[in-house]
Amino acid sequence: MATTNIWQQFKVLIAEGGRIFATITANNGNGTSQATLWDGSIITVKGGESVCVGEKVFIQKVEIKSVVPSLSQYEVEV
Template identity: 75%
Template sequence: MATTNIWQQFKALIPEGVRVIATITANNGNGTSQAELRDGSIITVKGETVAEGQKTFIQNGEIKGTAPDLAQYEVNV
């Protein structure tokens, strides 16, 4: 049954979990990969579908796909 609560309908449009961009540093061969976050920390994530050196989207500790390699700018306001 569909809800008529507008807030619940809105929340259903937003994907759950945090999505980050990281660079794959190694594919471990056991279904996991090592990824380097923008702050320099290294994490282990599920999946080996992205090659070493490529950027990837990571959501809930799992590789979701290849991310574009775009320039990054930091601005202080």
Template identity: 70%
Template sequence: MATTNIWQQFRALLPDDVRIVATITGNNGNGTSQAKLRNGSVITVMGESVSVGEKVFIQSGEVKGAAPNLAQYDVEV
């Protein structure tokens, strides 16, 4: 049954997991890689399809693919 709650309809359009851009700092050789986030922390993610030094999209702890190497800016609001 379809809901008539407009908030629930809106939430259904949003993805469940966020997509993160990170830089690969190392491939571990066991199907995982080390990735450095923008805030400087390093995480371990599943996947070794991208080489060291390249940017990747990470979703649900898994490398989803290569990300473009674009300039980034921090803006305070």
């Protein structure tokens, strides 16, 4: 049965958890890869065998969701 609660309908449109931007640093050979986050932290992610070392990716729930282009990054303090 479909819900008529507008908030519940809206929550379905939003992906749970945030996306994390990272750089792939190593392929582990078992379907996982090592990824380095912008703060220098290293995590292991699923689905990384098809992504080459050095490529930038979006990660959600410890799984690579998409490859993103390498663009210049700037940090500005306000």
